Amino acid sequence: MTETADRAADPNLRTDLEDTYGRYEELRSGVDELQRSVATLQVSAESETGEVRATVDADGQLVDLRLNQDACREWPVETLARVIVETVQHASAGKSRQIEQLVTNHRQVDNT
Template identity: 35%
Template structure:
């Protein structure tokens, strides 16, 4: 009987070690994950990390002559969103093998995995709370 118990403990420990190694591999992959997007004209390239944060921005010198500042800014924002979407898909794929079968990796990364649709809806503003009629220049608020 003690041998059975010892075998169960050893099996549990082996499973724990496998899971820990898998989780470590996923963590290392996420730490190095990057995704890039380049504009069609090749003037701008952005690179983001696993969480969609901009890590590198390359702007070809001629971009400043060909694009107006607001066009360049819009290009950078759009490319960053594209690269972040790619990074999110890659992160989801990296995490999927270590998650339970019914877990949505995208929802987990967004922080919404255990929330219901009702919990995700933004709360309506408090009808009682309005700042329309407030002024810092009211007569009663003068400093003396």
């Protein structure tokens, strides 16, 4: 009798294991996609007047800086330096928000 019950339970167990493994593969794929998205993330910000544009990567490292030539010629060095720093900080803050959004979206997909 026990052997018959074990055989009857076996297909259910196998189905449960297949479902669990399938869910694991989906989660793993989602994490891989999230990692790729974060690894390739770049965020740009522009100064209020558009003279400075800074782009940072997922680590917050500056990867591109564009300066308007008029600002370089006409602005005092201290002003240009301050605007550059502020613009890089805005890009970095935007990077943090985008990573948070990617993680939030990933979690919402996992919970469905």
